[in-house]
Each structure stands twice: as structure tokens, then as C-alpha cells.
């Protein structure tokens with residue numbers, strides 16, 4: 378019998394790549410949209426999941442706007458904690474594997490530079506706290522059968538969908554901006570959403586269990602990313618790059634000094650999923666968009 382998989386958040390950046398990966402597997406997939414899991418209908422959603430009896434749920438659906446979460450903690454709680462908790466309960470009821478994408482931003486308060494799976498998380502923002510509470514709900518409710526993947530600063534989506542930092546840089550370069558400004562006092566790791574999608578599909582196998590960090594090797598700042606994008610994208614008329622501190626870009630949510638991650642579990646992953654070096658991954662992505 379074909380395995381049944383439920384995916385939430387498939388209209389997002391990671392979801393686009395995941396759909397492509399899953400289309401090459403022998404599975405029946407229910408792509409639940411936001412309407413299925415609206416706050417008013419969480420118990421209905423629970424019943425629908427139990428009736429569907431999936432082999433696994435890949436739960437991507439989340440409120441990912443960090444500043445909006447800071448301004449509206451109830452929204453963050455409903456979208457990132459309550460929804461995750463109800464899905465976890467349903468997984469436990471039908472013995473389905475829960476696969477959840479969390480965030481490197483669960484770290485930061487300790488002011489360390491690089492965090493692995495042995496470090497205890499201490500989030501600095503509401504968004505990050507809500508993602509961590511989502512993790513905790515899974516560990517409590519699905520303790521026998523789950524995968525949690527903490528991803529770094531996500532890149533990907535391609536020309537139309539990329540509304541994140543790299544997409545915005547490319548739009549500025551294309552519009553002929555003579556100067557690009559980027560923050561150089563905050564650090565992190567990048568994860569290509571396509572790599573993550575492949576890892577999520579692998580995590581459905583019996584080999585995948587527990588908590589993983591998944592990001593490219595090396596630590597980046599927005600400034601070093603911008604330098605690479607300019608190098609890859611603008612052959613002529615290169616804009617100048619101005620280094621600024623985060624104080625120049627006041628935002629609703631605090632950002633950690635560093636939420637860069639590495640993994641002590643990489644040796645468990647197959648060769649094709651080994652973390653790649655950040656600069657080549659970013660260069661390749663930007664060249665795809667050129």
C-alpha cells in the first residue's frame with residue numbers, strides 16, 4: 378500500500394521544493410492549506426488527520442514573520458505552538474511520524490558564536506520562543522516518533538518567490554542601485570531550502586529520528602552574503618557595499634548576535650545530504666537567478 382503523507386505550509390518557500398521532491402516518491406500526499414488548520418478549526422483538523430491516518434506529517438506551516446510575531450504574541454502562539462501541538466496529538470493518536478522544521482533562532486541569548494545539538498536553546502524573540510515551544514510540544518506528545526530539523530537563514534524560492542534577503546539584494550542590483558547596505562554585526566548560517574526539502578524526504582525513512590541541525594558549513598553575516606551576491610550577479614556596474622551595524626535597521630524583534638549552527642550528527646546523513654560550504658551554495662543560487 379502507498380504511504381500517506383500530510384504536508385502543511387506547502388505554499389511557502391520550503392514547500393515549493395518539497396512538492397517537487399515528494400512528486401518523485403511513491404506516496405499519496407494531502408497538501409493541507411491554511412484553511413484546513415485555521416485557529417477556529419484545530420479540533421476539526423485533528424479529526425481530519427486521524428481519519429486520513431498518515432504515515433507521516435511534514436509540518437512546515439508557521440507564522441514566519443519575525444517582527445509580526447513580536448508585535449502579536451497571540452498570533453505567534455496560535456500559529457506556531459497551538460497548531461503544532463494539535464498536529465502532534467493527531468500524530469500520536471495514529472502513530473504517525475511528526476517531521477517539523479524549526480529554526481536556528483532558538484539560540485542567541487548565550488552570545489556564543491556557533492551552536493550544535495548539544496547546546497541548550499535560549500531564544501531572544503517571540504518568534505524563536507514560539508518555534509521552541511513547538512519543538513517542546515513534539516518532544517512531549519510524539520516522543521517515540523519524530524524528527525525536528527533546525528534550519529538556518531533560508532535562501533531559495535527562485536525569481537518569483539524569493540522575498541527574503543537574497544531576493545531583495547538582486548532586485549536592488551537589477552534596479553541599478555549604486556550602493557547596497559548590509560549589516561555586519563550579526564551572524565548566522567544559511568540553509569538552501571532545496572537541500573532542506575531533500576533532508577525532509579530522507580527523514581521519513583527509519584534512519585531519521587530526533588533532533589538535527591541542518592545548514593551550510595561556515596558562518597555568514599548579511600554583509601558577507603551581500604558581498605557574494607554582488608560578486609556573482611553584477612559583472613559590470615557593481616554597486617558599492619556599505620557595512621552597517623544592526624542599530625541602523627531598528628526592527629520590532631531583537632536578533633541574536635549569532636544563531637549560527639553546526640551539527641554533531643552530519644556523519645549519520647547520506648553523502649548527498651552532507652552540508653555544503655555556504656559560499657558555493659549561495660553563488661550557485663544567485664547564478665540560477667541571473
Ligand SMILES: NC(=O)c1ccc[n+]([C@@H]2O[C@H](COP(=O)([O-])OP(=O)(O)OC[C@H]3O[C@@H](n4cnc5c(N)ncnc54)[C@H](OP(=O)(O)O)[C@@H]3O)[C@@H](O)[C@H]2O)c1
Nearest residue numbers: 386388389390391411437438439441456478479480528531
Ligand atoms: N524562512 C526562514 O528563514 C526559516 C528559517 C528557519 C526555519 N524556518 C521554518 O521553516 C518552515 C517553512 O518556512 P518557509 O520559509 O517555507 O515559510 P514561508 O515561505 O513563510 O511559508 C509559510 C507557510 O506556512 C503557512 N502558514 C502561515 N501561517 C499559518 C497558519 N497559522 N496555519 C497554517 N499554515 C500557516 C503559509 O500559508 P499561506 O500561504 O496561506 O500564508 C505558508 O504555506 C517554517 O516552519 C519556518 O518556521 C524558516
